[in-house]
Amino acid sequence: xxxxxxxxxxxxxxxxxxxxxxxxxxxxxxxxxxxxxxxxxxxxxxxxxxxxxxxxxxxxxxxxxxxxxxxxxxxxxxxxxxxxxxxxxxxxxxxxxxxxxxxxxxxxxxxxxxxxxxxxxxxxxxxxxxxxxxxxxxxxxxxxxxxxxxxxxxxxxxxxxxxxxxxxxxxxxxx
DNA sequence: TATTCCTGTCCTG
DNA sequence: CAGGACAGGAATA
Numbered sequence: 001x002x003x004x005x006x007x008x009x010x011x012x013x014x015x016x017x018x019x020x021x022x023x024x025x026x027x028x029x030x031x032x033x034x035x036x037x038x039x040x041x042x043x044x045x046x047x048x049x050x051x052x053x054x055x056x057x058x059x060x061x062x063x064x065x066x067x068x069x070x071x072x073x074x075x076x077x078x079x080x081x082x083x084x085x086x087x088x089x090x091x092x093x094x095x096x097x098x099x100x101x102x103x104x105x106x107x108x109x110x111x112x113x114x115x116x117x118x119x120x121x122x123x124x125x126x127x128x129x130x131x132x133x134x135x136x137x138x139x140x141x142x143x144x145x146x147x148x149x150x151x152x153x154x155x156x157x158x159x160x161x162x163x164x165x166x167x168x169x170x171x172x173x174x175x
Numbered sequence: 176t177a178t179t180c181c182t183g184t185c186c187t188g
Numbered sequence: 189c190a191g192g193a194c195a196g197g198a199a200t201a
Contacts, residue, residue: 090183090184092183092184093183093184110196110197111195111196111197112196112197112198115182115196115197120182120183122181122182122197122198123181123182123183124181124182124196124197124198125181125182125183125194125195125196125197126181126182126183126184126194126196127182127183127195127196128194128195128196129182129183129184129185129193129194129195130183130184131195132194132195133184133185142195145195146195147195147196147197148196148197148198149197152195153195153196154194154195155195156195159195162195176201177200177201178199178200178201179198179199179200179201180197180198180199180200181196181197181198181199182196183194184193184194185192185193185194186191186192186193187190187191187192187193188189188190188191188192
């Protein structure tokens with residue numbers, strides 16, 4: 001049991017294919033620290049290492065099982081998730097991400113609504129910033145936040161994926 | 176329609 | 189440390 005001093009505990013990751021492209025799942029001892037979406041495996045690995053320099057690839061079955069569960073949530077949003085998360089961010093960012101998790105699948109909220117929910121109605125723009133800083137795609141549903149005029153605005157992993165996720169969740173909710 | 180300002184955070188010089 | 193850039197939005201002209 002290596003007692004780690006100030007260098008964070010190792011973060012292990014693996015990648016799996018999905019209908020939305022490659023999914024990279026990384027986790028620490030506390031839980032899932034990152035879920036990245038992209039077109040190419042290498043691209044995602046580079047992005048992860050940029051954010052977590054101490055991340056290492058792992059073929060641990062435990063990680064693989066976790067990754068499979070993440071893909072399940074992606075493919076079938078109504079599946080619900082109780083996966084352990086290890087979110088790192090400022091107090092404000094955590095508040096935002098917490099608020100996002102309260103948005104039911106199949107529905108959306110505006111950046112203004114989130115800001116209001118936090119008691120900071122004027123911090124709308126900061127909310128957008130916090131969403132973009134989120135490392136855990138899908139499980140922290142930043143894709144369910146839209147503009148006041150209904151447009152999808154942006155998405156860190158591509159607006160097309162945002163559109164696909166929302167459409168899928170609406171379909172699941174309808175049945 | 177075009178500016179301007181607001182808010183929290185990050186990035187860059 | 190200062191200034192600019194953002195996945196927004198309301199107010200003003």
